[in-house]
Amino acid sequence: MEKQLKDHAALAEAFIRDEEHVNWHDGALWWIRQKRDIASKQIPEWEDLREAASRIKSNVLSNLHDYLLQFEANAIKNGIKVHWAADADEHNAIVYSILKEKDIRQMVKSKSMLTEECHLNEYLIERGIDVINSDLGEYIQQLDNEPPSHIVLPCIHKRKEEIGELFHEHLGTEKGVSDPTLLTRVARGHLRNVFITRRAALTGVNFAVAETGEYVVCTNEGNADMGAHLSEVQIASMGLEKIVPQKKHLGVFLRLLARSATGQPITIYSSHFKKPREGQEMHLILVDYGRSRQLGRPEFRDSLKCIRCGACMNTCPVYRKSGGLSYHNTISGPIGAILAPNLDMKKHADLPFASTLCGSCSNVCPVKINIHEQLYQWRQVIVREGYAANTKVLSMKAMAWTLSSPTSYSTIGRAGRWVLNNIPFAVNNKFNPWYKQREMPDGPKESFGEWYARNNDQTNDVNDSK
Amino acid sequence: MSSRESILAAVLTNQPSASPLPDVDSFKGGTQDSVRTYCDVFTSIGGLLYVVNDFAAISALIKTNFDTTKRIITTLPELSEPFELLSTSVDPHTFDDVELAIIKAELAVAENGAVWLPEQRMGQRIIPYICQHLAVVVPAETIVPTLHEAYDQIGEGQYGFGAFIGGPSKTADIEQALVMGAHGPITMTVFILKQADDLTVVV
Numbered sequence A: 001m002e003k004q005l006k007d008h009a010a011l012a013e014a015f016i017r018d019e020e021h022v023n024w025h026d027g028a029l030w031w032i033r034q035k036r037d038i039a040s041k042q043i044p045e046w047e048d049l050r051e052a053a054s055r056i057k058s059n060v061l062s063n064l065h066d067y068l069l070q071f072e073a074n075a076i077k078n079g080i081k082v083h084w085a086a087d088a089d090e091h092n093a094i095v096y097s098i099l100k101e102k103d104i105r106q107m108v109k110s111k112s113m114l115t116e117e118c119h120l121n122e123y124l125i126e127r128g129i130d131v132i133n134s135d136l137g138e139y140i141q142q143l144d145n146e147p148p149s150h151i152v153l154p155c156i157h158k159r160k161e162e163i164g165e166l167f168h169e170h171l172g173t174e175k176g177v178s179d180p181t182l183l184t185r186v187a188r189g190h191l192r193n194v195f196i197t198r199r200a201a202l203t204g205v206n207f208a209v210a211e212t213g214e215y216v217v218c219t220n221e222g223n224a225d226m227g228a229h230l231s232e233v234q235i236a237s238m239g240l241e242k243i244v245p246q247k248k249h250l251g252v253f254l255r256l257l258a259r260s261a262t263g264q265p266i267t268i269y270s271s272h273f274k275k276p277r278e279g280q281e282m283h284l285i286l287v288d289y290g291r292s293r294q295l296g297r298p299e300f301r302d303s304l305k306c307i308r309c310g311a312c313m314n315t316c317p318v319y320r321k322s323g324g325l326s327y328h329n330t331i332s333g334p335i336g337a338i339l340a341p342n343l344d345m346k347k348h349a350d351l352p353f354a355s356t357l358c359g360s361c362s363n364v365c366p367v368k369i370n371i372h373e374q375l376y377q378w379r380q381v382i383v384r385e386g387y388a389a390n391t392k393v394l395s396m397k398a399m400a401w402t403l404s405s406p407t408s409y410s411t412i413g414r415a416g417r418w419v420l421n422n423i424p425f426a427v428n429n430k431f432n433p434w435y436k437q438r439e440m441p442d443g444p445k446e447s448f449g450e451w452y453a454r455n456n457d458q459t460n461d462v463n464d465s466k
Numbered sequence B: 001m002s003s004r005e006s007i008l009a010a011v012l013t014n015q016p017s018a019s020p021l022p023d024v025d026s027f028k029g030g031t032q033d034s035v036r037t038y039c040d041v042f043t044s045i046g047g048l049l050y051v052v053n054d055f056a057a058i059s060a061l062i063k064t065n066f067d068t069t070k071r072i073i074t075t076l077p078e079l080s081e082p083f084e085l086l087s088t089s090v091d092p093h094t095f096d097d098v099e100l101a102i103i104k105a106e107l108a109v110a111e112n113g114a115v116w117l118p119e120q121r122m123g124q125r126i127i128p129y130i131c132q133h134l135a136v137v138v139p140a141e142t143i144v145p146t147l148h149e150a151y152d153q154i155g156e157g158q159y160g161f162g163a164f165i166g167g168p169s170k171t172a173d174i175e176q177a178l179v180m181g182a183h184g185p186i187t188m189t190v191f192i193l194k195q196a197d198d199l200t201v202v203v
Helices: A008-015 A019-041 A046-062 A064-077 A088-101 A113-117 A120-126 A136-143 A160-171 A180-197 A223-228 A249-261 A291-295 A301-305 A311-315 A317-322 A333-343 A360-364 A371-384 A390-402 A406-422 A448-464 B003-014 B034-044 B055-065 B147-154 B196-202
Strands: A081-085 A106-109 A130-133 A200-203 A207-209 A214-219 A233-239 A269-273 A281-287 B048-052 B071-074 B098-104 B107-109 B115-118 B133-139 B161-165 B187-193
Touching: A008 A317, A019 A249, A019 A311, A019 A317, A046 A064, A046 A249, A046 A301, A064 A081, A064 A207, A064 A281, A064 B003, A081 A088, A081 B003, A088 A113, A088 A120, A088 A200, A088 A233, A088 A281, A106 A120, A106 A180, A113 A120, A113 A233, A120 A130, A130 A136, A136 A160, A136 A180, A160 A180, A180 A223, A200 A223, A207 A249, A214 A223, A214 A233, A214 A249, A223 A269, A249 B147, A291 A301, A291 A333, A291 B003, A301 A333, A301 A371, A311 A317, A311 A333, A311 A360, A333 A360, A333 A371, A360 A371, A371 A390, A390 A406, B034 B048, B034 B187, B048 B055, B055 B098, B055 B133, B055 B187, B107 B147, B115 B133
Parallel strands: A081 A281, A106 A130, A106 A200, A200 A233, A233 A281, B048 B187, B071 B098, B098 B133, B133 B187
Antiparallel strands: A207 A214, A214 A269, A269 B161, B107 B115, B115 B161
């Protein structure tokens, strides 16, 4: 099931085979980026909000120990059972033990990237517990036995005809039906029955308020609430970094989140869970899973400010043209590429290289994470630790040698121009990775250095006369 | 050492030196007409909106706009005559057949169209999610410019659950095509309750 044998470039190669589909994917995500721009420009204080959000998160990271204790104490006071999990296995075992104690064999789950990271569904299914993802995009991905390709839009890489085919196969819709409204209504019917019959519901957490011990879950579909308010056992899984100090800080983050994600002024539902319903049990699992380690890496700790809006993915030229699944990590795109190496540097050594370092991600990030700089810094770490691919190391060495002296630079340049002009077939072939999906250019007649040397003689007099 | 202790110890060791909290109290909305802004924003996000001056008008609009042969419930005594006053103690699953729920917001936010509903206003937590259609009464004077004023007013709040709800349930998961009514209500109607002599301000 894991695809770590292939790297981002190899997986992207499969994705871009269908050119018309890639163009659609590219355009659809760019359209969402444009909606984000329109929404943000309606708020005159937008940049001040980003700055405030970034500084609130800096404060959170600098005082996380005390905020966690404060949040825990207040949550317990509110009647929430708080658990701590060091890693994915411990998190999954806690969920399983909560369900087992109540003899519950079916659970409904709203969108939670953390539980995807932990592979909770697989863990529970192996132990005889049935889990259904209730977010429509995640439900579709689950039917297809695929992970989400985008944190906000889990099946953005799929065409409606593919989804229609999945529904035909799994839900018995008529063959060939692909109308989004019709398909959504069918899923609504199936999932309504799921919500009504499940005794346990799990949600993710967007923000947890240290001051009050409550947590906020944001959705557009209402699926988190449908599960939670009909369940007798409610479980919330959250990464340690989701803390905000005070309730008033929610105003800053909720103004930024949906506008950055989809261009909406706010998600349809921003649910504040503080106490269990009468007769209901409410559990909250605080999960570390590498976060405290990332906190200790000065150049990468700001990645923990992320509020999971997905704006960096929508704007990224590499993401838009390679698809989220090419990143072989739950969190894809630029933010995923700076979070993943912390978890497993070897497995994710390719991801920081899946970027042009154009910086667009950092420009749209609502909490001002310097994503493109961290991508560059991860490259240094990965090469230093010996995890870079051999071809990359060799080509970097060749490049370093070429650029190390004017003589080698001009010799290689002359050789390159000669090859392009005289024996183009030597580079226009499948052994040259740069040739894939690209035409090689015609070689210029001379280099800038040669042109300058030739022309400089004529301008010398002018300069000398000054 | 328990996971709790080891996590807290690692966090304490690895967290950077103190970084002060910024001042967020200076964030506020402008002086524009919040009621008008609310109406514009709420309709732009797919909501249906009426400005009315009493509950009789609300009742009449509901009778024309919804199928009254189906189950219609409310938390509002003013509407209990034609409709069913909902029970706060029955099993929440019994509301699965509700066509329309009519509840009243504590406040609403002009900049994003959302209404704030602590659970006491919902009757039961499931109500605004399980109904096929949702209607919310918003007294005009409770509309605030931005979320900052909203959280100022909410304060700590005496609720076990509360939510901002801004429009009908939505999804665009299938090829970015917007569909109303993913799991929750297919439509959301807001009735802005305003003194009769003020009606012209908005409409």
